[in-house]
Amino acid sequence: xxxxxxxxxxxxxxxxxxxxxxxxxxxxxxxxxxxxxxxxxxxxxxxxxxxxxxxxxxxxxxxxxxxxxxxxxxxxxxxxxxxxxxxxxxxxxxxxxxxxxxxxxxxxxxxxxxxxxxxxxxxxxxxxxxxxxxxxxxxxxxxxxxxxxxxxxxxxxxxxxxxxxxxxxxxxxxxxxxxxxxxxxxxxxxxxxxxxxxxxxxxxxxxxxxxxxxxxxxxxxx
Numbered sequence: 001x002x003x004x005x006x007x008x009x010x011x012x013x014x015x016x017x018x019x020x021x022x023x024x025x026x027x028x029x030x031x032x033x034x035x036x037x038x039x040x041x042x043x044x045x046x047x048x049x050x051x052x053x054x055x056x057x058x059x060x061x062x063x064x065x066x067x068x069x070x071x072x073x074x075x076x077x078x079x080x081x082x083x084x085x086x087x088x089x090x091x092x093x094x095x096x097x098x099x100x101x102x103x104x105x106x107x108x109x110x111x112x113x114x115x116x117x118x119x120x121x122x123x124x125x126x127x128x129x130x131x132x133x134x135x136x137x138x139x140x141x142x143x144x145x146x147x148x149x150x151x152x153x154x155x156x157x158x159x160x161x162x163x164x165x166x167x168x169x170x171x172x173x174x175x176x177x178x179x180x181x182x183x184x185x186x187x188x189x190x191x192x193x194x195x196x197x198x199x200x201x202x203x204x205x206x207x208x209x210x211x212x213x214x215x216x217x218x219x220x221x222x
Contacts, residue, residue, distance in 0.1 A: 023049075024186040028193075031184045033097055034063065035085040035118070035127040036077035038106070043118050043127045045110035046074045047101045049184045051086055059158040061086065061138060064151050073106050075154065082140040083125050084156060087132035091180040094190050124160060133179040136161045171215040173198070178213075 010018065029049040036044045054060035063086075065075045078084050089097040096114040104110055111118045117130035124137040138156030145152050167175045176193075183191050198211035209217050 020186050028183040028185050028191060031089040031094065031097065031182050031190065032063075033087040033089060033100060033116075033129050033132070034074050035087060035129060036074050036083075037081060037126050038073070038077045039080050042107060043109050043111050044073045044077055045100045045114070045116065045127070045129065047089075047097055048074075054155060060141065060155055061136075061158060062153050062155045064146075065154055066151055075152065077126075078140050078154060078156075079143070081125055083137065084140070085124070085126045085128045085135055085137050087129035087135040088176065088179070088181050090131070090133055091182055091192065093129075093131045094182050098188070098190070121160060121162070128162065134161075134163045134167070134174065134176060134181065169214050173213075173215055175213055 005021070010021075013021070030051055032048050032051045033045050034048050034051075036046075038044065048063050050064040052062055054062045065072055074084070093116060096116055099114045100110045100116075102113075104113060110116070111127070118127035119130040120127060121137070126137065128135045128137070136158050137160040138158055140154070141157050142155045143152050144155065163174060164179060167178050169175060177195050180192070183193065185191060195213070198213065198215065200209040200211055200217065202208060211217060
């Protein structure tokens with residue numbers, strides 16, 4: 001039997017409880033650390049579960065930044081420098097990644113506080129997370145205010161991708177499961193994945209086929 005949480009109950013929930021409920025509704029989300037650097041060269045790192053694909057040509061990725069009722073170092077740094085990195089979290093450092101959500105001061109470096117390692121490449125001022133096995137750099141393209149709840153949509157264009165070569169298949173598919181990537185549900189629950197299968201491109205009047213991880217046809221689905 002399913003329980004019906006009506007609008008009045010939702011509005012009157014204790015705020016932290018309501019936040020857990022609402023954050024759980026969207027299911028499993030990617031767990032990413034966003035790396036930035038301020039104009040004083042202090043590195044910043046923050047956990048985000050709101051990163052999403054916006055388009056492949058140009059290669060755009062977005063994320064949601066919450067209201068600025070408290071200092072938002074990530075957003076402020078991106079506005080200053082126009083660069084940031086997104087680093088997928090994996091099983092080797094998910095607890096350290098979660099710790100970056102603590103409210104450190106703007107003069108404190110989350111890398112130092114959590115034991116994670118900053119990594120830089122030419123042309124990108126923002127720090128990558130060395131421990132991440134799939135990460136990419138972005139240049140800020142647009143910040144879109146969302147008036148309904150005072151959040152902002154931050155849109156960046158991908159300039160560099162760092163990924164273990166074996167995870168990139170011949171058809172361009174990146175096998176993130178082989179990189180031990182983790183995901184998050186709610187506000188604080190971390191998970192690993194188990195692939196069911198890849199599937200062929202869906203067409204009307206044509207049976208789908210299972211594909212191997214390399215994109216090769218295996219057999220039609222019954």
